[in-house]
Amino acid sequence: MNIDGNPWRTIWLERDGSSVGVIDQTKLPHVFTTISLSTCKEAADAISSMVVRGAPLIGVTGAYGLMLALQEDPSQSALERAYRLLISTRPTAINLRWALDRVSLRVGAVKESERVAVAREEASLIAMEDVAMCESIASYGFDIFKKLIKERPAGQELEPLNVLTHCNAGWLAAVDWGTALAPIYKAHRSDMQLHVWVDETRPRNQGASLTTFELSREGVPHTLVVDNAGGHLMQHGKVDAVIVGADRVTKSGDVCNKIGTYLKALAARDNGVPFYVAVPSSTIDWSIADGLSEIPIESRSEREVNEIQGALISSNSNVCRSELVGVQLSPFETRAHNPAFDVTPAELVTGLITERGLALANYESLKRLFPEEN
Amino acid sequence: MNIDGNPWRTIWLERDGSSVGVIDQTKLPHVFTTISLSTCKEAADAISSMVVRGAPLIGVTGAYGLMLALQEDPSQSALERAYRLLISTRPTAINLRWALDRVSLRVGAVKESERVAVAREEASLIAMEDVAMCESIASYGFDIFKKLIKERPAGQELEPLNVLTHCNAGWLAAVDWGTALAPIYKAHRSDMQLHVWVDETRPRNQGASLTTFELSREGVPHTLVVDNAGGHLMQHGKVDAVIVGADRVTKSGDVCNKIGTYLKALAARDNGVPFYVAVPSSTIDWSIADGLSEIPIESRSEREVNEIQGALISSNSNVCRSELVGVQLSPFETRAHNPAFDVTPAELVTGLITERGLALANYESLKRLFPEEN
Numbered sequence: 102m103n104i105d106g107n108p109w110r111t112i113w114l115e116r117d118g119s120s121v122g123v124i125d126q127t128k129l130p131h132v133f134t135t136i137s138l139s140t141c142k143e144a145a146d147a148i149s150s151m152v153v154r155g156a157p158l159i160g161v162t163g164a165y166g167l168m169l170a171l172q173e174d175p176s177q178s179a180l181e182r183a184y185r186l187l188i189s190t191r192p193t194a195i196n197l198r199w200a201l202d203r204v205s206l207r208v209g210a211v212k213e214s215e216r217v218a219v220a221r222e223e224a225s226l227i228a229m230e231d232v233a234m235c236e237s238i239a240s241y242g243f244d245i246f247k248k249l250i251k252e253r254p255a256g257q258e259l260e261p262l263n264v265l266t267h268c269n270a271g272w273l274a275a276v277d278w279g280t281a282l283a284p285i286y287k288a289h290r291s292d293m294q295l296h297v298w299v300d301e302t303r304p305r306n307q308g309a310s311l312t313t314f315e316l317s318r319e320g321v322p323h324t325l326v327v328d329n330a331g332g333h334l335m336q337h338g339k340v341d342a343v344i345v346g347a348d349r350v351t352k353s354g355d356v357c358n359k360i361g362t363y364l365k366a367l368a369a370r371d372n373g374v375p376f377y378v379a380v381p382s383s384t385i386d387w388s389i390a391d392g393l394s395e396i397p398i399e400s401r402s403e404r405e406v407n408e409i410q411g412a413l414i415s416s417n418s419n420v421c422r423s424e425l426v427g428v429q430l431s432p433f434e435t436r437a438h439n440p441a442f443d444v445t446p447a448e449l450v451t452g453l454i455t456e457r458g459l460a461l462a463n464y465e466s467l468k469r470l471f472p473e474e475n
Numbered sequence: 476m477n478i479d480g481n482p483w484r485t486i487w488l489e490r491d492g493s494s495v496g497v498i499d500q501t502k503l504p505h506v507f508t509t510i511s512l513s514t515c516k517e518a519a520d521a522i523s524s525m526v527v528r529g530a531p532l533i534g535v536t537g538a539y540g541l542m543l544a545l546q547e548d549p550s551q552s553a554l555e556r557a558y559r560l561l562i563s564t565r566p567t568a569i570n571l572r573w574a575l576d577r578v579s580l581r582v583g584a585v586k587e588s589e590r591v592a593v594a595r596e597e598a599s600l601i602a603m604e605d606v607a608m609c610e611s612i613a614s615y616g617f618d619i620f621k622k623l624i625k626e627r628p629a630g631q632e633l634e635p636l637n638v639l640t641h642c643n644a645g646w647l648a649a650v651d652w653g654t655a656l657a658p659i660y661k662a663h664r665s666d667m668q669l670h671v672w673v674d675e676t677r678p679r680n681q682g683a684s685l686t687t688f689e690l691s692r693e694g695v696p697h698t699l700v701v702d703n704a705g706g707h708l709m710q711h712g713k714v715d716a717v718i719v720g721a722d723r724v725t726k727s728g729d730v731c732n733k734i735g736t737y738l739k740a741l742a743a744r745d746n747g748v749p750f751y752v753a754v755p756s757s758t759i760d761w762s763i764a765d766g767l768s769e770i771p772i773e774s775r776s777e778r779e780v781n782e783i784q785g786a787l788i789s790s791n792s793n794v795c796r797s798e799l800v801g802v803q804l805s806p807f808e809t810r811a812h813n814p815a816f817d818v819t820p821a822e823l824v825t826g827l828i829t830e831r832g833l834a835l836a837n838y839e840s841l842k843r844l845f846p847e848e849n
Binding site: 130131175194199268270273298301302304306309310313314317323324326327328329331332333334359360361364365367368371393398403406408409410411412413414423426427428429430431432434435436437438439440442443446 | 504505543592611675676677678680683684688691697698699701702703704705707708710711713716725733734735737738739742747767768772777780781782783784785786787800801802803804805806808809810811813814816818843
């Protein structure tokens, strides 16, 4: 990950070893600022207010949140309270539960005086592993891109590969690399010609504000479109592949991801466009099969639909780059409904790109890659 | 059409008989204001800047635009210049060409001294006919709603009928009544219980700003959702029918409408939800069959994607209801692509609701209703 020539991560242990730094993603792309989390409450608030977001990053932040809680009180009851607080922040992404379980299991096995150090070690390990998993996804995804170019009709091999993505599943959603964008970065650094269609991703606009920010910083050619446009682009042959991340994948391959993903998957099928989902194994929920009935879908504030934030454009058309303001879009009496995720049935998914390679979206194929899971 | 208890139309001849009044739709829902168009250039600007929009209303405004041009210069060359100026404003909606042709044909047959009066008469006739066609659509659409309720499983007859609509095809898009919303108003005034899911409709947000405005004023229960949410709602049985308008329908039943309509049609098919399109016959283009290859899709400014307008919310969370400001959503270097319409293939359309009744989306069925067309 590269921000104005400097390598960054989205989350890090501060030098004091007892607080955690993160990039404040609610102010991007207009203002780049970091904040320091010193308590479990602050970590929980950072997750629920989407200062940090993205399934892998939520998991790592949760893990560090337990460390912060244990610094205040290393008792078992404090650990359980912190677990409950953190798990309640976002119900859909399974990575959070997975990370909290990992840390809880390890610290539960040691005495209170060792718990902070063990939590710190485990959280840091989860962060390191996330980077490694995402880099592996990058390689497997890049292989798929190469294959797609190879299969093109003669004469079109040199055209840029057009990839459409929804939401943000780049480095800002993980610790580094990202999931869906990782293969794009790998390909770009290997001089493959590619161009990314970026879905705006209402209501929180993670595409318009975060994916564009990342791709700009990395120098990857891209074009922003509203969420409504993807089907039209596919009808006219402008999309070679769709690639998205996920917040939870069931063992049968149903994919829960940012609201609107399902509509793009339908359009991809209707137009013969391959639809890939990039997921570290921490996003696979082996305890459930049916995505539509078994995954809790977070319902967020209607204010996210009725209002939007941006950099103020003054009446003379200048933009005050750092003056972030909110505007009301709809009539004041209008009520809104704001489901944050939807479920794409496995039959619409061409493949799942994991850190161990490509799986088809079904139990047999996933199990072959992860035989240790039940 | 009912705004705060008063009947309105979206366009009218001013008392002087030589200028035309319209509601400025770019400022809704926050500011309700009207403006007066005195020249053909002003009428053309009103169409291209979307002060007036919606296929039927664009047609009527174009017709009056010719009248305004002839007031300045009734010559044949001035008439042709005005036609070219007006037709260039929006390429997709066929109603504009249809209305300009009607007025041109009539004024072309009379001498210059009579042209203004004939243009005024023909434009007013088109406006009146539009109201009548929309009211007829209202009745036929209401019949369909009644049938949908009748076919429900026993015990569910009293649940509100949940209708999803995309963009704005209400009275603001026509002269009165509207197309897709007309049956909803008819049903509501007949005490049918119904609830409307309103797609926000990025990038110009005609759903969030105009459809919500109309439904509020008419007292119809409704909920705003982002464009991404419709598929999820259908997967969970929350939508009984989709109903939209159109900017052009081919003789084989392909439907060109606001960008994103195609995605909703795909989701409707995938979930067994009926998908209706409400169109006056002025929206049917009998000269073409294949929507995907034959309809020009307007590409609008990328600023409509990168920026958005709303009522400023001050830092203390108060909203300045009348202070409309623009905000930049994406990084300043980001380029955007903004196709304004897409095409829904006929096979995804359950039926076309016209002023002569319901047609299937195919040539034979349309021709049966409109035998006079070629």
